[in-house]
Amino acid sequence: MPLSQRIVQVSLFLVAAIAFTGGTLQMILGEPESGPRLDNVHRFMAGVYLSTGFINFWAALTIRRQGTLIYLLALGVFFAGMGRLLSISRVGLPEPSAVWLGYLIPELLLPVIIAVAHRASTRAVGVPQAAALT
Numbered sequence: 001m002p003l004s005q006r007i008v009q010v011s012l013f014l015v016a017a018i019a020f021t022g023g024t025l026q027m028i029l030g031e032p033e034s035g036p037r038l039d040n041v042h043r044f045m046a047g048v049y050l051s052t053g054f055i056n057f058w059a060a061l062t063i064r065r066q067g068t069l070i071y072l073l074a075l076g077v078f079f080a081g082m083g084r085l086l087s088i089s090r091v092g093l094p095e096p097s098a099v100w101l102g103y104l105i106p107e108l109l110l111p112v113i114i115a116v117a118h119r120a121s122t123r124a125v126g127v128p129q130a131a132a133l134t
Helices: 003-027 034-062 068-091 097-124
Strands: none
Touching: 003 034, 003 068, 003 097, 034 068, 068 097
16 A cells, blocks of 8 residues: 555544544533524534544545545545634634644645645555546
8 A cells, every 4th residue: 555545544543533433422521501493403514524434434435446535535624624623713712722723724734635645645556536526
C-alpha cells in the first residue's frame, strides 16, 4: 500500500473514531435544557454524526476500492468545520477556547490532507483519474 493511501486510511479511521465517540456522546447527552424542539434536532444530528463514523470506518477498511467516496467524506468533514467556523463568527468562541480551536483546526486541515493524499494514492497505483472519481 502506498504511503499516501495509508495516510488516507489512518485519517479515515481517525474521523470514524471521532464520529463514533462524538455521535454516541451527543446522542446520550442531547440538549434537554434547550427544550424539546432543539433536543430533538440535536439528537437527530447526533445520529447522522454517528452514522458517518460507520461510513468512514468502512471506507478505511476498503480503501483500495474507494474513489469518489473519499472526496465526499473529506467534504463532509470540511463542511462540519465550516459550520463550526460560522458559529464562532456569529455567536463567539465557546470556553475553553483552546478545546474548540482544537476541534476546528483538524476539521479544516484533515479534509485537505485526505483529498491530497487520496489524489496522490490514485496516481501512485496507476488508477486513471476518471476511474478514481467513480
